[in-house]
Amino acid sequence: MHLFAVDGLPEIAAGDDLAALIDARVEFEDGDVLCVASTVVSKAEGRSYDYEDFEAGEWSRDIAARLESITGDEKDPRFAQAVIEESEELIVEAPFILAVTKFGHITVNAGIDRSNVPDGDLLLLPEDPSASAQRLSDALGVAVVVTDTSGRPFRYGQRGVAVGWAGMPASRDWRGEHDRDGRELGVTVQSVVDELAGAANLVAGEGDGGTPAVIVRDWEFGEHDGSENLFRDEEDDIVREALRDWEF
The missing domain is CATH 3.90.1660.10 (CofE-like domain)
Known part of the structure; x- marks a missing residue:
């Protein structure tokens, strides 16, 4: 697996054909994943x-x-x-x-x-980042992850996260598979779109030197069950429920 930035993209403005601008600068290969910053998606969509x-x-x-x-x-x-x-x-x-x-x-x-x-x-942010990702995926013929940066509880700093995706599942499900000692995995669901977004963010950079599009190459989802679940359901989100009752 390796990642590289798409160089030479201009400042994106409302109405720009983002897919065409990226396509003109990359020779895509089968299995590539495009990770693109939500900022340029939003700019192209007039947000x-x-x-x-x-x-x-x-x-x-x-x-x-x-x-x-x-x-x-x-x-x-x-x-x-x-x-x-x-x-x-x-x-x-x-x-x-x-x-x-x-x-x-x-x-x-x-x-x-x-x-x-x-x-x-x-x-x-884009109104519907997964719909934005789908349009890019349809135009380019590759999987697409729309990324943003976000802080994390209990840690300093920010990291890349997925806010939308298309052409691949959000996560791969290891439940039912086995570890090296033969124990069956019961809870492991790996958020691959978040992990790809984080890796892409390392390459993309931040500030005025950032590059908003990154290609992930030679990475495979593997023979695993996939899931579209990324955002936790409200009824199962005990942290959200606790924060609602918290007062500063």
Whole structure:
């Protein structure tokens, strides 16, 4: 298995044919997986907005005031309004906003980005990253993982995660297989799209030197059962339930 970045992609703007831009710079091989940053997918899909596009309501003003009192930094309630409008639920409102996006991903600020947005103040995640991945997969003939970066509980730093995928299962299921001592595995389900996203993020980099598309080559899913489950079901998510009752 090896990974390499797609070099030479221009700054992506609304309406750009992202698949064609990538295809012109890569000679794809059978079995390749394209990992592409959600930022460029969002830019191509016109998900850049200005603060003026969001009219702050009472709830967003309350959240901004509370965050400002905690952090000491000025908070624009229109940003909180954007998070609210992009979310199914706000699990935590302070000391940060932890949101459930409309497609099921749980992340800080609903994944809204304020970096590298040349034509706006805010960049929202794709409305349906798996649908975006499917369109790219159909156009390019390879599996696609749409990635983002996200923090983790109990650890410092961020890592790449999958927010959408197409052309391959989200995870491979080892349950029913055996370890080297012959013991049957009962719980191991490996989130391969997250692991590929994390590996791709190491190659892609961050900041102004980042490259938003990475090819994974010579990797195989293997003879395993696959699953499309990635985001934990609400009724089984005890961490989400505990955070709902937590107050800062």
